[in-house]
Amino acid sequence: MRIGEFAQRVGTTSRALRFYESQGLLTAHRSANGYREYDEQDFRLVTEILTLQAVGLSLDDTRPFVECLRAGYDRGDSCADSIEVYERKLAEVDELVDRLNAVRASLRAKLATALARHLDPCTVKSEEF
Amino acid sequence: MRIGEFAQRVGTTSRALRFYESQGLLTAHRSANGYREYDEQDFRLVTEILTLQAVGLSLDDTRPFVECLRAGYDRGDSCADSIEVYERKLAEVDELVDRLNAVRASLRAKLATALARHLDPCTVKSEEF
DNA sequence: ACTTGCCTTGACCTCGGCGTCAACGTTTAC
DNA sequence: GTAAACGTTGACGCCGAGGTCAAGGCAAGT
Numbered sequence: 001m002r003i004g005e006f007a008q009r010v011g012t013t014s015r016a017l018r019f020y021e022s023q024g025l026l027t028a029h030r031s032a033n034g035y036r037e038y039d040e041q042d043f044r045l046v047t048e049i050l051t052l053q054a055v056g057l058s059l060d061d062t063r064p065f066v067e068c069l070r071a072g073y074d075r076g077d078s079c080a081d082s083i084e085v086y087e088r089k090l091a092e093v094d095e096l097v098d099r100l101n102a103v104r105a106s107l108r109a110k111l112a113t114a115l116a117r118h119l120d121p122c123t124v125k126s127e128e129f
Numbered sequence: 130m131r132i133g134e135f136a137q138r139v140g141t142t143s144r145a146l147r148f149y150e151s152q153g154l155l156t157a158h159r160s161a162n163g164y165r166e167y168d169e170q171d172f173r174l175v176t177e178i179l180t181l182q183a184v185g186l187s188l189d190d191t192r193p194f195v196e197c198l199r200a201g202y203d204r205g206d207s208c209a210d211s212i213e214v215y216e217r218k219l220a221e222v223d224e225l226v227d228r229l230n231a232v233r234a235s236l237r238a239k240l241a242t243a244l245a246r247h248l249d250p251c252t253v254k255s256e257e258f
Numbered sequence: 259a260c261t262t263g264c265c266t267t268g269a270c271c272t273c274g275g276c277g278t279c280a281a282c283g284t285t286t287a288c
Numbered sequence: 289g290t291a292a293a294c295g296t297t298g299a300c301g302c303c304g305a306g307g308t309c310a311a312g313g314c315a316a317g318t
Contacts, residue, residue: 004294014295019276033284035295055239056232059275077243086240093233097226104222106184111215114206133264143265148306162314164265188305 003028006038010046017046023059025049025066045069048076056093061085132157135167139175149178152188154195174198177205185222190214 003014017036020026026045028036045066052062064085065076076082132143146165149155155174157165174195181191193214194205205211 002295013276015276015278018297023275033295035284053275055235056229075243075246077239078246083240083243083247086236086243090233090236090240093229093236097229097233100185100222100226100229103185104219104226107215107219107222110184110206111212111219114204114212114215117204117207118212131265142306144306144308147267152305162265164314182305 001038003036003038006042010043010050012046012050020046020049020059025059025063052076057085057089061089130167132165132167135171139172139179141175141179146175149175149188154178154188154192181205186214186218190218 001009003017007014007017017026017028017038021028021036026042028038028042031037048065048069049059049062052065053059062076064079064081068079068082069076071079073079077086130138132146136143136146146155146157146167150157150165155171157167157171160166177194177198178188178191181194182188191205193208193210197208197211198205200208202208206215
């Protein structure tokens with residue numbers, strides 16, 4: 001199958017597929033005229049990439065999963081490197097959520113104080129922050 | 130005070146100050162030789178910018194706050210536009226936290242499944258995902 | 259006079275993940 | 289035969305918030 005139809009079936013664009021290839025994630029076969037040809041295996045690789053991106057992994061983070069599939073495992077996360085990425089990413093997300101919760105609290109406090117001051121500019125003056 | 134010392138005192142860099150000026154957030158006075166001069170008012174403006182950036186506001190989002198201060202209010206969030214930014218940003222953060230929590234759950238599930246499979250490849254086979 | 263250290267503007271670099279365009283070759287339908 | 293609709297590579301654009309030169313102007317100490 002050629003790149004355009006393949007891209008549509010797998011749910012991405014030709015440009016993205018060429019980009020993944022330029023990053024070394026894919027290695028497309030070429031037909032006689034130089035056109036890229038994609039098969040079932042490529043479908044699994046690209047699906048893995050897109051699924052992982054959807055949960056926030058960077059392209060580079062998907063590399064171990066893709067290599068794991070290419071090594072013959074039936075799942076991208078059957079290899080130790082992939083597990084490590086899961087764990088690292090999970091820690092990153094945890095930390096980000098914590099930071100964002102702090103930010104949220106801070107924003108709520110600022111908003112509440114500003115609104116209070118807006119409603120009653122005199123009584124709130126000296127106790128803020 | 131000139132830009133270098135001012136930057137150091139307020140806790141940023143000369144480059145950042147020039148950038149804020151290029152974005153229309155600051156309007157520095159110039160001394161006879163063309164050097165920028167900063168005063169107490171600038172200190173308050175820049176402090177406001179940095180404080181808001183620290184809680185995740187974009188530079189552009191700090192604009193209403195800065196304008197509010199320049200309009201003579203003693204707080205950057207004394208104006209309606211600033212309050213709106215608080216509310217919008219708070220909603221954004223809320224949504225982001227929700228999304229990240231979903232991502233975290235998904236990652237945890239993937240990790241748990243992959244680890245289980247790793248430990249015991251046979252029993253887990255048909256119940257995953 | 260000379261060096262050092264500040265200042266000025268302008269312009270390009272960074273990062274991720276492609277989008278978009280240019281200029282050209284191939285396949286396919288009419 | 290020819291035009292539409294594919295494909296190819298290469299190169300530049302985008303987003304935010306500045307970093308990092310480069311080339312030159314000023315001020316001050318020795």
